Amino acid sequence: MRIQDVKILSALPDLGIDRLEGASMSDYTSLGIGGSTDLLLIKRHASIPDLVRMLESAGYPFKFLGGGSNVLIRDGELPWVMLHLVKPEPEVRLDGNFAYVDAAADLGRTVTFCAKNNLGGMEGLIGVPGTVGGALRMNAGAYGIQIGSYVREVELYRAQTRSLVTLKGDEIHFEYRHTSFAHDDIMLAVKLELPSKPFKEILDGIRICNEKRRNSQPLNQKSAGCIFKNPPGGSTGRMLDELGLKGFHVGDARVSDRHANFFVNAGNATAAQMLSLIDTVRERVRESYGITLEEEVVIWK
Numbered sequence: 001m002r003i004q005d006v007k008i009l010s011a012l013p014d015l016g017i018d019r020l021e022g023a024s025m026s027d028y029t030s031l032g033i034g035g036s037t038d039l040l041l042i043k044r045h046a047s048i049p050d051l052v053r054m055l056e057s058a059g060y061p062f063k064f065l066g067g068g069s070n071v072l073i074r075d076g077e078l079p080w081v082m083l084h085l086v087k088p089e090p091e092v093r094l095d096g097n098f099a100y101v102d103a104a105a106d107l108g109r110t111v112t113f114c115a116k117n118n119l120g121g122m123e124g125l126i127g128v129p130g131t132v133g134g135a136l137r138m139n140a141g142a143y144g145i146q147i148g149s150y151v152r153e154v155e156l157y158r159a160q161t162r163s164l165v166t167l168k169g170d171e172i173h174f175e176y177r178h179t180s181f182a183h184d185d186i187m188l189a190v191k192l193e194l195p196s197k198p199f200k201e202i203l204d205g206i207r208i209c210n211e212k213r214r215n216s217q218p219l220n221q222k223s224a225g226c227i228f229k230n231p232p233g234g235s236t237g238r239m240l241d242e243l244g245l246k247g248f249h250v251g252d253a254r255v256s257d258r259h260a261n262f263f264v265n266a267g268n269a270t271a272a273q274m275l276s277l278i279d280t281v282r283e284r285v286r287e288s289y290g291i292t293l294e295e296e297v298v299i300w301k
């Protein structure tokens with residue numbers, strides 16, 4: 001979708017917003033899949049309410065894109081405008097055991113920055129791609145830890161009231177890959193409280209997690225991580241593996257040979273191919289195990 005409204009176009013510079021016309025979402029997602037649309041790069045959180053008001057009154061639908069590492073976006077010209085937060089400098093500010101982190105900050109860099117300052121706890125998240133905002137939104141977790149455990153405060157844009165809101169940690173519920181944020185809340189910044197630990201000790205934890213990940217996940221291929229959630233008490237990766245689905249593909253959308261719950265773009269996969277692969281695999285699991293898998297990846301179609 002291209003913004004034609006002259007009033008909006010002329011207001012963007014004053015709001016600190018850059019527009020990339022017809023940006024291909026395949027360049028902004030770890031899957032390398034997605035159609036084209038105008039991408040608005042937001043440099044000031046305070047501009048969001050005005051921007052949203054203008055887009056809504058001119059009838060432009062929009063979506064917020066974070067790090068693009070856990071999303072499957074449809075092909076073709078997209079029927080919405082994409083909004084994206086630009087990282088500020090610095091992305092992280094420390095005060096004792098508290099880390100104040102911008103939602104646009106890279107998760108891995110945040111974990112290492114905190115580690116270098118002897119703040120640990122998030123070692124397991126080191127290889128999780130994407131932004132802190134994205135991790136927060138879905139309570140990203142790995143190797144027994146989840147980001148929600150460290151959250152003390154979140155600043156967000158609340159679409160329901162069209163305003164910027166601050167929530168205390170105990171006002172938010174974090175569950176397995178799920179949070180109590182409204183579906184249209186936009187994460188802006190977070191205050192984390194992290195345990196003090198010597199850098200060397202954190203580094204050892206990081207090395208162990210990195211190695212486990214390298215051995216079990218296709219890190220050098222385009223993917224959005226795990227496609228499905230694990231069912232309670234079960235393992236989707238193991239089920240798909242047992243069904244012999246590794247290597248199964250629809251065009252260039254392929255079940256990874258390394259971890260069966262990772263679906264990779266092995267060349268020029270389209271969203272249509274990836275969606276067809278997801279549906280086919282889900283159906284196979286339903287027939288064989290009587291379980292209907294829920295997507296872990298966010299799908300915009």
Ligand code: EPU
Nearest residue numbers: 142143144216225226228229230235237238241258259260
């Ligand atoms: N397994 C197989 N074959 C496979 C894949 C896995 O037999 O192709 C077996 C493994 O051997 C293991 C079990 O299944 O016994 C579980 O596998 P793994 O340890 O890789 O963990 P997972 O449950 O598949 C979860 C998260 C990952 C996270 C890892 C590590 C979900 C859906 N996945 O994977 O998160 O990195 O644990 O903590 O919760 C993601 O969210 O995108 C993601 C990759």
